[in-house]
Amino acid sequence: MSSGKAWVFGENVDTDQLAPGAFMKSSLEELSRHCLESLRPEFASQVGPGDFVVAGKNFGMGSSREQAAQALVHLKVAAVIAPSFAGIFQRNAFNLGLLVLECPQAHQLHEGDTLAVDARKGEIFNQKTGERLRCAAVPEFLMEMLENGGLVPHLERKLRERKR
Amino acid sequence: MQIHSMPQTLAEKILSRAARKASVHPGEIVTCQVDLAMIHDSGGPRRVGPILRRLGVPVWDPERVVVITDHYVPTFDADSEQILALTREWVRAQGISRFHDQQGICHVVLPEQGHLQPGTLVVGGDSHSPTGGAFGCYMFGVGATEMAGVLATGEIWIRVPETIRLEWRGAFAPGVVAKDVMLFLCGKLGMDGGRYQAVEYAGEAIGAFSMQERMTLSNMTAELGGQAGLVAPDEQTAAWLRERGADPGDWSKWQSDPDAAVAEHHVFDASQLTPQVAAPHSPANSAAVEKFASVVPDVLYLGACTGAKLEDLRAAARLLQNRKIRTGLEFWVAPASVKDREQAKQEGTLSLLEEAGAKLLPSACGLCAGYGPQRLGPGQVCLSSTARNFKGRMGDPSAQVYLASPLTLAATALAGRIADPREFLKDVA
Ligand code: SF4
Numbered sequence: 001m002s003s004g005k006a007w008v009f010g011e012n013v014d015t016d017q018l019a020p021g022a023f024m025k026s027s028l029e030e031l032s033r034h035c036l037e038s039l040r041p042e043f044a045s046q047v048g049p050g051d052f053v054v055a056g057k058n059f060g061m062g063s064s065r066e067q068a069a070q071a072l073v074h075l076k077v078a079a080v081i082a083p084s085f086a087g088i089f090q091r092n093a094f095n096l097g098l099l100v101l102e103c104p105q106a107h108q109l110h111e112g113d114t115l116a117v118d119a120r121k122g123e124i125f126n127q128k129t130g131e132r133l134r135c136a137a138v139p140e141f142l143m144e145m146l147e148n149g150g151l152v153p154h155l156e157r158k159l160r161e162r163k164r
Numbered sequence: 165m166q167i168h169s170m171p172q173t174l175a176e177k178i179l180s181r182a183a184r185k186a187s188v189h190p191g192e193i194v195t196c197q198v199d200l201a202m203i204h205d206s207g208g209p210r211r212v213g214p215i216l217r218r219l220g221v222p223v224w225d226p227e228r229v230v231v232i233t234d235h236y237v238p239t240f241d242a243d244s245e246q247i248l249a250l251t252r253e254w255v256r257a258q259g260i261s262r263f264h265d266q267q268g269i270c271h272v273v274l275p276e277q278g279h280l281q282p283g284t285l286v287v288g289g290d291s292h293s294p295t296g297g298a299f300g301c302y303m304f305g306v307g308a309t310e311m312a313g314v315l316a317t318g319e320i321w322i323r324v325p326e327t328i329r330l331e332w333r334g335a336f337a338p339g340v341v342a343k344d345v346m347l348f349l350c351g352k353l354g355m356d357g358g359r360y361q362a363v364e365y366a367g368e369a370i371g372a373f374s375m376q377e378r379m380t381l382s383n384m385t386a387e388l389g390g391q392a393g394l395v396a397p398d399e400q401t402a403a404w405l406r407e408r409g410a411d412p413g414d415w416s417k418w419q420s421d422p423d424a425a426v427a428e429h430h431v432f433d434a435s436q437l438t439p440q441v442a443a444p445h446s447p448a449n450s451a452a453v454e455k456f457a458s459v460v461p462d463v464l465y466l467g468a469c470t471g472a473k474l475e476d477l478r479a480a481a482r483l484l485q486n487r488k489i490r491t492g493l494e495f496w497v498a499p500a501s502v503k504d505r506e507q508a509k510q511e512g513t514l515s516l517l518e519e520a521g522a523k524l525l526p527s528a529c530g531l532c533a534g535y536g537p538q539r540l541g542p543g544q545v546c547l548s549s550t551a552r553n554f555k556g557r558m559g560d561p562s563a564q565v566y567l568a569s570p571l572t573l574a575a576t577a578l579a580g581r582i583a584d585p586r587e588f589l590k591d592v593a
Contacts, residue, residue: 017554017556021534022534061389084359139193155313
């Protein structure tokens, strides 16, 4: 289980903050540089591979633009941890290979905490405090899709199997 | 012995059929057959095309796909031109005949072109896809990758939702419209109040709403956080669809059973609702219009799938006829579809708006999406008939966007500050 640092955000982080409309025509790389900049301008340039985004309820609300999740995948965020997610964002995240974890106690995590997660078990381990938090275990078929790298590689595999 | 089948909600009935099962239960994950898929120029061909190519499959059924251009319309630079060219080319290559190019905003064009039938499962590549729920369709929005999966297989997984029934008893007062209902509900229940479940609007006040007003309810179910926003079909639904060449099918069976179990049932007295306004930067920041009497907007935007349909234009024109908007105010009107625009022109609604001082914009997403060149400037204050006022969406992050109904926009145009439409309705016949 690899670990990463927590970046903490508030409630109702929306898709316009994750993927600003003005950069929707730009490349994913360019768009990702502006991910969450209206909330924390330093985020995109300083977030490290394997870090965690920790937020308040209803993360990812707003539009269906999946660049909102894609930008976080591009920045190599390991998972988003929040008490609840907007439905479309949650689906998009799994489809693009981004783990999202529903954790009612997400507010007990703090900026800079070092975290590790076990999505199948539904557990978040805070290495800084030694605490273990419960989160909703991710259903097996979604874990499979995640491990295949998201919906597209997952479908590629399934379509190949069907042809056989 | 008589056999009683389990009572079911409208959402459960539609999903049972789509999953080819006798019944489904909240929480159960089912694989459903999709009856219709709708995509637009932004999240559509340019995103799903490459994925289908990678998968090596065409769309599963070109007859079941509707494509509409509205986000990068009209084109404003080389990129947007290329996006539309790519869209047209893809539609041709896939043999899709239900293509509506620059005919207006997808959620308004889809039903007006007769593509919806009550009881069907429809997936849209846009977050305001719940709009189709106004016609008794289980319709919801997905991102482009998931849409590519739908287009490749004709299937989608759904966690069967609980039903949240929002019942409005009695009658709304004059000057109170569907937009006020939704701003009120966003404030009351919050933007996650819908919990990604099925919201069902019911009660005689909802039944009294026209189809376009019901569309506004279903549309803003997105802001309420529901997956779908349903209104059970009735005679009005069937007649409206027939007029547009659609087959309403066996519409009368698509109703919740009276004894079906719902997770939440909220009852409201329609007569108590007053016009609502939502302050920056959330539709949930709503309160009664009088709280905002000191707000002086620079721009009024009557636009979007939410707030510039024919009836929205008519409502605004009714207040503005033979009057002038305050000098110094910009009043931009972007009719939601070309069809509605033409009807509004023919019947004189548009000229009433123009004579009052409104400026007409193309029938497209425009300022609402914030994708184009027309955006709000730093510090500009806007009162808008759109669905969401997130920071930076319609322009500069320092712009202040308030949301209200088309009627409240018209009253504000006359008063030069946010105003209660009921004050002005007294004077119109
Ligand atoms: S008008 Fe606005 S809310 Fe409607 S589809 Fe276009 S961008 Fe979305």
